[in-house]
Amino acid sequence: MTTTHPAWPDAFAERYRAGGHWSGRTFGDLLRTWAAERPTTTALVDGDRRWTYAGLDADVDRLTRGLRQLGLRQGDRVVVQLPNRAEFVLLWFALQRLGAVPVHAMPGHRRTEIGHLLHVSGASACVIPDRHARFDHREMLLELLAGQSEGGPLRHVIVVGDPGHHRQFTGFDELLDETRGGLAHGILPDRQESGPASGDLALLLHSGGTTGLPKLIPRTHDDYAYNARAAAEICGLGDDSVYLAVLPIAFNFTLACPGVLGTLTAGGTVVVSPDPSPQTAFALIEREGVTITSLTPPLVPHWMNEAASGDADLSSLKVLQVGGARLPDDVARALGPALGVTVQQVFGMAEGLINLTRLDDSEALICTT
Template sequence: MSEDYPYWPDEFVRKYREAGCWRGETFGGMLRERAAAHGDRSAIVGGEERVTYAELDLNADRLAAGLKGLGIRKGDRVVVQLPNVPVFFDVIFALFRLGALPVFALPLHRRSEIVHIASYSEAEAYITIDKYAGFDYRTLASEVKAEVPGLRHVLVAGNPGDHLSLEETYAHEIPAIRGKLHPLQVDRSEGQASDVREEQPGTPDAGPAPGDTAFLQLSGGSTGLPKLIPRTHDDYIYSLRRSAEVCGLDGGSVYLAALPVAHNFPLSSPGALGTLYAGGTVVLARSGSPDEVFPLIRKEKCTIAAVVPPLALVWLEAAKTRGETLHPLQVLQVGGAKFSEEAAKRVKPELGCTLQQVFGMAEGLVNYTRLDDAESVITGTQGRPMSPLDEVLILDDEDRPAAPGTIGHLLTRGPYTIRGYYKAPEHNARSFTPDGFYRTGDLARMTPEGNLVVEGRAKDQINRGGDKVGTEEVENHLLAHSAVRDAAIVSMPDEFLGERSCAFILSRDPHTGGDELRSFLRRRGLAAYKIPDRFEFIDSFPQTGVGKVSKKELRQRIAALLLEEAGVKS
């Protein structure tokens, strides 16, 4: 447990343990058990690389020993920014074994985000890749290291350039594994087994306890840069186990990771980690492009995949154009943003697989439509909570229970929903009720059968096809430009992504346009998806009765303008 964030009260800890939710498992122990049971089975497939459970277990031990040699210890934070490559799993399980905390950054993040994440978490190290999708992460790493003095190590998978080589960090001999020979510990150069031993429990280097923090994830960042979400071994492994049960995963399941695996959705719902918990195989795709994933589904006989709504639409159109289905895929999960009912109705007849809607959040609560639900439930709702111990409230603006079937604010608590963000006491006071319910910021209603229908966001956040854009952060960057007097960013409806962003600007210089401001934001190291899709220059902002900028009116204004433009084009 940690003093850096609120933990579950003792009565809830007892409740969740007695109910069998928290079984005292850790990620390191989970992998060890799966390796013992399924040693020769493929755990991870990425390109031409296939990693068995036994190999993954060994790789995690060797890398853990190497990281320990660099001084990485239990409780240290390590920013991990890796794309969908097999070494991602070596890294996170090595850190789990040490009790060090991965801080999951996303491949799209750039200097602004990584500097914030590394500084806020007080990271000891940053692990990334050399190049990916045309971007050189080594240059980014140099910039981050220059701005974060406390960052002691930068490790790079591939050609490290001026940084440490991740590959060379793996130890040839492991001084610590259970006081006995590791079944696969063989020196690759000599072909001889090494004596491999583990510190005994209770020593300073003993691994984490089940109630310890396992890692830190990023919030959607509705107010400025992301907050950090602490997840424990106990609560997150329960989430994996329950997700795998709801989704029907077993040792024969083959999960296609078409989204970046550091996202909570493809990591755990049931995602890559849920698949490993079930003893199945994870297939990594470099992108979600139909040109890559359609042949991969056939080649690897994938049974389940997860996408966000815009990608689901791309797959639907590609399948229609090509005259093919996604056979042998059995389940297509769609989550990360609301999936329109009309698009949802197309999945089964056009792709030949069952749709499963997923609505959840990195802070905890996950809802699924069940695979045997009626088609109207699957296409028209976002499912129901996966755990019988999930508690859900729908409240009106005065925090009173909303009338049945009406829209209200969604609140939740449960055995895998956090009780507070990492080192954020002021935000925790706003985001959590005194009795521990998390204010999700979602507007929803509940059907008589207990399924949720998500109706939008109460928080000022833009959901751009599953990528969350915190408007305050982007506004702050814009205000650094000498020509910008004020900025207000709002969502605008988009048929493809659900929402795009529009920046309303009060300008000091009539010659400064949108192209200049886009270039300025790129130069400041902002991720591409956060750069506004449209700029509107106006003379004044509409105001609320208390003098605040009325973003509601700005949203109405841009929606009306889009309708007017569409009318002109038609």
């Protein structure tokens, strides 16, 4: 099956490939290359769980086979509504390797938004937590399934945690279990005969707009991989970089500006924070030696207050990105000294435009733009 989406004009695609901006690689292939280059390096940390690059690649392979056995195929849309957990990263790369398209939803979305995303994307699957922030996502999906006409497109609900007993609910861990069904007998190949191409649709990002129902922004493997790589270069990321994912990973800022994908591209380590509170984040910064993270302006005063009153060792943290809204100049000036970091202001949008102050820009430029 070939995904359909508005293609990049040939002249632009040829120019970007000739200039070396687009690598012609899919995210599934990129992960395999990273795993071969740095198999024992820590790629992902979530609480007490840790993955090397090789371990991440192996689990993504297992999950890809599980998704294929479930019935997902190249081109299928999959609404992904997960909080910050390692499962988001595993699932995202497995969908890329399969050629299915993740449709990003925010953790706080509820029935109206999720129902809208399922409808406009024609998703055949949805991935949710069992419960998060005192909300039972399974009950929401049961209501949405009940409201779907017979034979509707949504066929599968994958649950991270307890899936319950509904026939259309599958536990995430079941998809990683190679002792079940066809996986145990080796009847499913590691890869499809024809997988996605680098110019294919890779994901549908949730829009950054503030009005109405969420819109979906198409991004290809080529252009989104460049987004992450270029941002990583501007931020000076390398194999000693440790990125803390504080904001939702489904957010473009957290995923690829440079975020999770930029850090993995550079050979660094991604640490997942289950919530954005400074108490949680500061403990992770100290424990994991975090070097860079990203916030929105409303979180900044809370982090500054905690830094002033707490005793966490934040000496490893070098860069603090702030984006998503305008940071007041006086707060920007106070932030660097308060946390002992270089502040980087970021303005971008899901459609692709991204602007970042450079780390060696003047204080005046960093604090006022």
